[in-house]
Amino acid sequence: MAINPDAVGTTGTPVESSWTSKDSLLYAVGIGAGTTDLAFTTENSMNIAQRAYPTQAVVLGDASGAFANIGTFNPAMLVHGEQAITLHRELPVQGSVVTTGEVTAVWDKGKGAVVEVTSRSVAPDGEPMFDKVMSVFIRGEGGFGGERGPSGSRSMPHEGSTPDLEVTLTTREDQALTYRLSGDRNPLHSDPSFAALAGFDRPILHGLCTYGFTGRALLQGLCEGDPARFRSMEGRFSSPVFPGESLTVRMWRDGAGAARFSTHGGDGRVVLDAGRVTFDPA
Structure with missing residues (x-):
């Protein structure tokens, strides 16, 4: 098995995919939304229009074709x-989007090797809808003589201060x-026996579920719950989460809209x- 470093710049075949109102409701409850979040968890509440969480973008748009180029x-x-x-x-x-991964x-x-894939999703009329960048670490696939890339250590500028x-x-x-x-059926998150093989005493939470919970907190704390104001979000996964845990999101304002x-x-x-x-200020 070997990673192909020459894959940089290659793209997958554009893929069209769609989602329904039910998919958005399911994603919302999947990241913990409930009876206090009816705009996201119901489609027929009186005087409340259904809306989608911005982080739902992580489960929309298929860019998996790009991985076919990186080797085995x-x-x-x-x-x-x-x-x-x-x-x-x-x-x-x-709605629906056409997604191209690179x-x-x-x-x-x-x-190991780190592979970064960037995908761009546009509406059928060509209007940009969302972009995603994901990086994965593949253990045992390093040592091919390529560049190391940026350092993995990035301290928070406000670390140690009160949020x-x-x-x-x-x-x-x-x-x-x-x-x-919502799509990720990896048994690591559901099957105790499989989780044990991976070294865990019970299944762990999906990293992108933690990402969704975090997005909910950011939307609530910085955008007054209005997804139209939410512009971008990025983060690095640093430790597994177990279902049932509480998650505390600490935020430091970094100028207007960030x-x-x-x-x-x-x-x-x-x-x-x-x-x-980043977000649109009130």
């Missing part, structure tokens, strides 16, 4: 490293069983760091 590897050795989204408009509760970086980290805002949300014991219905953030598990450890979000 054991999927079990792949770990999600970082995730970024940029919204060009408010995400509709139902391999934008392949770094040699010695013990301007702090929001705590609690995941359910069965959170992963709901979230998996903030830094980190997400912490129930014991205070950092589970999502190097976070940055």
Whole structure:
């Protein structure tokens, strides 16, 4: 098995995909929204129009074709490293997009390889809807003589200071069983036996579910719950989360329309760091 560093710049075949109002409702409850979030969890509440969470973009738009260009590897050795989204408009509760994925970086980290894929999703009429950048670390695929790329250590500029805002949300014991219905059926998040093979005493929460919980907190704390004001979000996964844990998102304003953030598990450890979000000021 070997990673192909020459894959940088290659693209996958554009893929059209769609989602429904029901998909948006399912995603919302998958990231913990409930009876106090009826604009996201119902489609027929009186005088409340349904809306979609901005982070739903992570489960929309198929860019998997780009991975066909990076060579062969054991999927079990792949770990999600970082995730970024940029919204060009408010995400509709139902719609379709055409998505093109591009391999934008392949770094040699010695013990593994980091692969970055950037995808751009446009509406059928060509209007940009959202972009995503994801990086994955593939253990055992380094050492091919490529560039190491940027350092993985990025300290928070406000680390150690009191956050301007702090929001705590609690995941359910069965959170992963709901979230998996939005597309990621990896048994690591549902099957105790499979989780044990990976070294965990029970299934862990999807990293992108933690990302969604974090997005909910940012939307609440910085955008007064209005997804039309949410512009972009990026962060790095730094520790697994177990269903049932509370998640505390700490936010430091970074000028008008921007903030830094980190997400912490129930014991205070950092589970999502190097976070940055942009939004339209009120």
